[in-house]
Amino acid sequence: MNPFVSLWSRKRILRKGRLTGCMVLISLVTAPLVIALIFSRSMMLGIADRFIYLSDGHVQISDSSHAEYPADNILSIDETVTGYALMYGAQSTSSVSLKGVKENYFNEGRLRYMDLEFLPEDNRSSLNRIILSSHTAEKLNVKSGDRVALMVVPDTDQGVLRPVMLQVGGVYSSGYEQIDSNLAFIDYDYALKLFFSDESRVTEILLKDSSDKEVLSFASSVSTDGIVNTWQNKNYAVYSNFVNSRQMIILILLIIVFIASFFTASAANQIIEDDIPEIAVSKLMGASDAMTRQSAFISIYTVTLTGMLIGLAVGILTGLNLSPVLKLLSKSELVNLSYYLMDFTPVVPWGDIALVLAVMTLVSALSIFISLRHTRRITPMRLFTGL
Amino acid sequence: MYPIELKQVTKSFKNASGEGDLLILNSIDLCLLPGKSTAIIGKSGTGKSTLLQIAGGLDAPTSGTVLCNETDLGSLSDSKKSLIRNRNMGFVFQNNMLLEDFTALENVMIPAMIGGSSKKQCADRALQLLDKLGLSDRLDHLPGQLSGGEKQRVAICRALMNNPDVVFADEPTGSLDEENAREVENMLFDIVSSEKRTLLLVTHNIDFANRCDMVYRLRNRTLTLEKS
Numbered sequence: 001m002n003p004f005v006s007l008w009s010r011k012r013i014l015r016k017g018r019l020t021g022c023m024v025l026i027s028l029v030t031a032p033l034v035i036a037l038i039f040s041r042s043m044m045l046g047i048a049d050r051f052i053y054l055s056d057g058h059v060q061i062s063d064s065s066h067a068e069y070p071a072d073n074i075l076s077i078d079e080t081v082t083g084y085a086l087m088y089g090a091q092s093t094s095s096v097s098l099k100g101v102k103e104n105y106f107n108e109g110r111l112r113y114m115d116l117e118f119l120p121e122d123n124r125s126s127l128n129r130i131i132l133s134s135h136t137a138e139k140l141n142v143k144s145g146d147r148v149a150l151m152v153v154p155d156t157d158q159g160v161l162r163p164v165m166l167q168v169g170g171v172y173s174s175g176y177e178q179i180d181s182n183l184a185f186i187d188y189d190y191a192l193k194l195f196f197s198d199e200s201r202v203t204e205i206l207l208k209d210s211s212d213k214e215v216l217s218f219a220s221s222v223s224t225d226g227i228v229n230t231w232q233n234k235n236y237a238v239y240s241n242f243v244n245s246r247q248m249i250i251l252i253l254l255i256i257v258f259i260a261s262f263f264t265a266s267a268a269n270q271i272i273e274d275d276i277p278e279i280a281v282s283k284l285m286g287a288s289d290a291m292t293r294q295s296a297f298i299s300i301y302t303v304t305l306t307g308m309l310i311g312l313a314v315g316i317l318t319g320l321n322l323s324p325v326l327k328l329l330s331k332s333e334l335v336n337l338s339y340y341l342m343d344f345t346p347v348v349p350w351g352d353i354a355l356v357l358a359v360m361t362l363v364s365a366l367s368i369f370i371s372l373r374h375t376r377r378i379t380p381m382r383l384f385t386g387l
Numbered sequence: 388m389y390p391i392e393l394k395q396v397t398k399s400f401k402n403a404s405g406e407g408d409l410l411i412l413n414s415i416d417l418c419l420l421p422g423k424s425t426a427i428i429g430k431s432g433t434g435k436s437t438l439l440q441i442a443g444g445l446d447a448p449t450s451g452t453v454l455c456n457e458t459d460l461g462s463l464s465d466s467k468k469s470l471i472r473n474r475n476m477g478f479v480f481q482n483n484m485l486l487e488d489f490t491a492l493e494n495v496m497i498p499a500m501i502g503g504s505s506k507k508q509c510a511d512r513a514l515q516l517l518d519k520l521g522l523s524d525r526l527d528h529l530p531g532q533l534s535g536g537e538k539q540r541v542a543i544c545r546a547l548m549n550n551p552d553v554v555f556a557d558e559p560t561g562s563l564d565e566e567n568a569r570e571v572e573n574m575l576f577d578i579v580s581s582e583k584r585t586l587l588l589v590t591h592n593i594d595f596a597n598r599c600d601m602v603y604r605l606r607n608r609t610l611t612l613e614k615s
Contacts (some may be wrong), residue, residue: 004500005507011488058501128414281484284445285498285545286473288466376465383484384436 004287005295012275012299019299022267023307029260030311031318033253037352040249044242046344047065048231050174051238053113055183056231057204058215063226067203070221073214075206078105081199086088087132087184089140096136096184100150100191109206118170119144128190129169133180137171144168144215155197162194175330175343198226220347236305250352265367268300272371276378284380293372306363308357320346388457390475390585391442393417396451398437413439413608415451419553424579424586426596426615429605435589436557438605442587443476443555444468456552473502474481477546477554477584479575481561483538485530491517491541492526498548509548516544518583520574536567543575553585572598583606 013019052058057078061067081100088091106116117128123145130148132140145168166186174180186194192201207218215230222228232239236261250371272279279292323346330342396415399408411434419425419442427435441447441453444460453460454469463471477498478484485494495513500506517519517523520540530538532575546554559575560568574597579586588599596602 002500002503003506004497007489007497007500015488040450070557237390247466278488279484282497282501283469284472284478284484285501286471286476286549288469290466291501351427379465381479383439384445 002291002294004179005291005298008295009302010284012271012295013302017308019271019303022271022300023264023303023310025267026260026304026307027314029256029263030308030357031315033256033356034312034315034353035076035188035319035322036249036253037349038321038346038358039318040247040350041349042319042344042347043341045347046179046244046341047176047238048069048242050113050176050179050341052210053206053233054174054179056234056246057229058210059205059206059219059222060229060231060234061203061222061226062204062229063201063224067222067224067226069205069218069223071300073207073209073218075109075208076107078102078204078206079188080105080202080204081188081195081200082202083155083191083195085150086153087140088149088151089142092139092142094136094139094165094237095182095252096132096150097182098130098150098184098186098191098194099193100186100188102188105188114172114174116170116172117144119168123167125167126256127165127167128187131170131185132168133183134171134173135177135180136182136184137168142168144171145354150192155195155200156319164194176341179245211271246352249254250355253356258355258363260360261363261367264300264304264373268296268368268371269374271300272296272378276382279375279378280380280382283378284383289310289376292375292378295371296375300368301365305361308360308364310354312357316348319348322346388421389418389454390421390456391417391419391587392454392457393438393448394451394452396441396448396456398434398441398446399449410608412441412448412605413612414502417442417543417603417610419585419587420600421552421585422583422600423586424576424599426590426599426602427605427610428591428593428596428602432552433605434608435591435605438610439555439557439587439589443478444472446600465480471499474549475552477549477551479539479542479546479554479556479559483530483542484543485538485545487530490527490529491522491533491537492494492528494541495544495548498545502549511540512548513544516547516578517541519578520544534567536571539563539567539571540574543578546580547582547584550582551584553587554579555587557589558591559588560592561590562588568595580582 046150078101083098085096085098087096127147137143140148147165147167150166152164154160207214212232219228219230282292327344393415398412399410402409415438427438429435437446441448444453444455447461453602455475458471460468460471489603491509492513495517496509499509499512520543520603524534525541527569533541555561556575560571563571586599588596590596597614601612603610604613
C-alpha cells in the first residue's frame with residue numbers, strides 16, 4: 001500500500017468523534033441483528049427439540065414388530081402407545097393426547113427438555129397414574145395426587161367411549177405451551193389396554209446425529225411392513241413454519257442490512273464533505289483521485305468493519321445471556337408469549353450470522369465505493385474558489 | 388527546455404450576471420528559466436494568483452498553452468497532471484494549507500509519500516529540510532501548535548520535499564508580521580538557491596519581488612518585464 005494512503009487512512013480512523021460516532025452507530029445496528037438471529041434460531045431449535053424428544057422422536061415406526069434398522073446412530077428406542085382422551089376437571093375439560101410410555105422413557109436426554117416432578121410413592125393410590133403438564137393441571141385445577149376422570153376416545157371402529165379414573169402421578173413442564181397444552185403420559189402397559197389398533201403402537205427412535213440429512217437417511221434405511229415417519233413429516237406444518245420463518249427472518253435482516261448501508265453511504269458522504277479542504281490539499285501535492293478514494297475507503301470501511309465486529313461481539317454476548325430476561329418474560333402473563341418458547345439454550349447460528357455479515361460487508365463496501373465517486377470533483381482549485 | 392512555459396495564455400471568467408466574459412489574462416507569454424527566480428507583481432485583483440494557478444496546472448487557461456518541461460499540461464489527464472504536480476512542482480500559499488491532523492514532520496513527508504518513497508526515505512529528507520529551516524524541535528507539533536512563521540516554514544519544506552523543478556509561491560509572507568515575513572523571505576530564497584530550484588513568486592511587495600532574478604508586472608491583463 002502506498003505510504004500516503006496508509007498514513008492518511010490511519011489519521012482519519014484515529015480522528016476523534018466523527019468516525020467513532022459512525023462506529024458506534026454501526027455497532028448499534030449490528031448487535032440487534034445478531035441478537036435477533038440467535039434468539040429466533042435458538043427458539044426454533046428449542047421448539048423442534050421439544051417436539052422431537054417429548055412428542056415424536058426423530059423417526060417413528062408404526063407396527064415395528066418386524067422392523068430392521070441400522071443401529072450405529074441410535075440414541076434411544078422407545079415403544080409407545082398413543083391415543084386421545086377428554087379430561088374432566090371440576091370446572092373445565094381438556095382434550096389431551098395420551099402417550100403410553102415405559103419407565104425408562106424419561107431418560108437424561110428427555111429430561112433436558114422438561115421439568116418433571118413425580119408424585120412421591122407414599123401418596124400413590126391403587127389407581128393408574130397420569131403425568132400432566134403444569135398447564136393442563138392448572139387448567140383443570142388439579143395437582144399431583146388428585147384424581148381425574150378421562151373419557152378415552154377409541155382408536156378402532158369397534159371401540160366405544162370409555163370412562164376411566166386416574167391419579168395425577170406427576171407434573172411436567174417443557175416450557176412450550178403448544179406441547180404442554182395437550183400432551184399427557186400414562187403407563188405403557190395400561191395404554192395397551194385402552195388402545196388396540198396397530199397404528200396406535202409407535203416406536204420412537206432418537207438419533208445421535210440429528211441433522212435433517214441423517215434423519216432422512218435413517219428413515220429411508222428402515223425395513224418394515226409398517227409406516228415410517230420423520231418428525232418433520234409428522235409435524236409438517238410446524239417444520240415448514242420453522243423453515244419459512246427462518247428464511248423470512250434472514251430476508252428481513254438482509255433488508256435491514258440494505259437500509260443500514262444507506263447510513264454507511266451517507267456517513268461516507270458526510271466524511272468526504274468534511275474532508276474537502278484536506279483532500280484538495282492532498283491533491284495539490286499530487287495525490288491522485290484513486291489514492292484519495294482508496295484512503296477514504298480504507299478509513300471508512302475499517303470503521304464499518306470494526307463497528308460490525310463490535311456489534312457482533314456485543315450481539316453474541318447479549319444473545320448468549322438472554323435466558324434470565326426470557327425467564328422473566330415467561331413469568332409475565334402476556335398471552336402472545338404462549339406461542340413462543342422462552343426457556344431454551346442459546347445457540348449461535350454461525351452460518352446465518354456469516355451470511356448476514358457477509359452481505360453487510362459487501363453492501364457497505366459497495367455503498368461506500370459509490371459514495372466516494374464524487375471525490376473526483378474535488379480539485380485543488382476548491383482551496384481557492386471555495387466551490 | 389523550460390521548467391514552465393506559458394504561450395499565449397488567456398483566461399476569462401463568466402460574469403456574475405452571466406452576460407459576457409470577464410477577461411483576466413490576455414495572451415500571456417512567460418518562460419521560467421531553470422534555477423532562476425521570477426516574481427510577478429501587480430495590484431490586488433489584477434490576476435497574479437490566477438496566473439500562478441494556471442502556470443502550476445491547477446487551473447486551465449481559456450486559451451493558450453502551459454508547458455512543463457515541454458509537456459502540454461492541457462493535454463494530460465487528471466492523474467498525469469497529479470503526477471507532474473507531485474514530481475515537478477511545489478506550492479507555498481499565503482495561508483500555509485497544512486493538514487491540521489498531521490504533525491509538522493508528517494506534513495513535510497506527505498509529497499514524498501504520495502510519490503511512493505519509503506517512510507524512512509521520506510523521514511530522512513523531511514528531517515534534513517526541517518533542520519535547515521530551524522524546525523528540528525517542532526517535528527511532532529501539529530500546525531495548531533506552531534506560530535504563523537513556523538507554519539510557513541513547514542509549508543516551504545513541504546514544497547521542496549520532492550526536489551521539484553519549480554516552486555510556486557503565492558504571497559508566502561502575506562499573513563506574517565514584518566519580522567517573521569523577513570525571516571521566511573530569507574529562508575525561502577536561501578533554500579531555493581541552495582537547492583537550485585526555479586521559483587515563481589507572486590507578491591505585491593516590491594522589495595520582496597526585487598530579490599528575484601526577474602520581475603514582471605501584471606497590468607491591464609498583460610505582463611511587462613520590469614527587471615531582468
